[in-house]
Amino acid sequence: MSRIGKKPVPVPSGVTATINGQTVEVKGPKGTLSFVLNDLVLAEKTDDGIKIDPRDESKRARSMWGMSRTMVANLIHGVSSGFEKKLEITGVGYRAQVQGQNLQLALGFSHDVLYPIPSGIQIQCPKPTEILISGIDKQQVGQIAAEIREFRPPEPYKGKGVRYAGEYIARKEGKKK
Template sequence: MSRIGKQEIIIPNNIEVIINKNEILVKGKKGNLSYKISELIEIETKNNIIKLTKKKITQKAQAIHGLSRSIINNMIQGVSKGFEKKLIIEGVGYRSQIDGRNLILNMGYSHPVKIEPPEDINIKVENNINILVSGINKETVGQIAATIRSIRPPEPYKGKGIRYHNEIIKKKIGKAGK
């Protein structure tokens, strides 16, 4: 049973929601987002409240019901507040810098790694080791942060690499010496 899909979405006063058949457009102070809703889901709006219902009771409709509600809720949060992910670089000689809009990472490879973010994503670097990825689309922000982290994921012995701000690395005990 989808409990998330049954929850109502409250629209803040500064957000405008336009529904055209199977497409929903959300406009806010930070930008615009749109999403194509499945034919299995019906959407209703009353007094700044969005409610999603299933047209048919099938397993596919059940799965898409909660997903659609979560995506629409994330769109409303994104255009009003925005989303951000913070990454931390740990390790001697590892650093990052911004070149125009591009992120340049020196992570111990023989070449610097260059990441070009999409137009709606902003990347900031603080102290050469803190990276802040922000934007209005939660999926894109998370994907760019995961791409940056995948360049040098934290290793379990010393914890060197790129990790999320709130990520805890369980360190392993190294080989015992004689």
């Protein structure tokens, strides 16, 4: 039994959720998101919020149950307060800045890396070594943070590169004589 799936997803005030077949659409102050549920689960709107139940007791239906509930919870959280990822840049001369619709990264290459900012995502650089990615879609925010980190992942010897805020980098000892 899914312990997460048993709990209904509460719908806060200011957010409206509609269920049309297998599609859950959520509108809030930050925007609109929708998600198509798997055919093995059933969604219904109750007084407590949105309740997700498996259609049968198969292993596949039970595994989709908790995942579907979490996806609906992420939709509601996204349209009400949004999601945010913070990246830190470590290294001499490594920096970032937003120029129009592009994020310009100086990461020790012979050229600056230009990353076009997709629609629905806001990227800010409060400091030259800090990148703040925010948006309403959790998957998209995480994907963009991963793509930016991929340009120069942190290396284990000096720790230089782009890392998530608070990420631990296992450091290695250098060569010895």
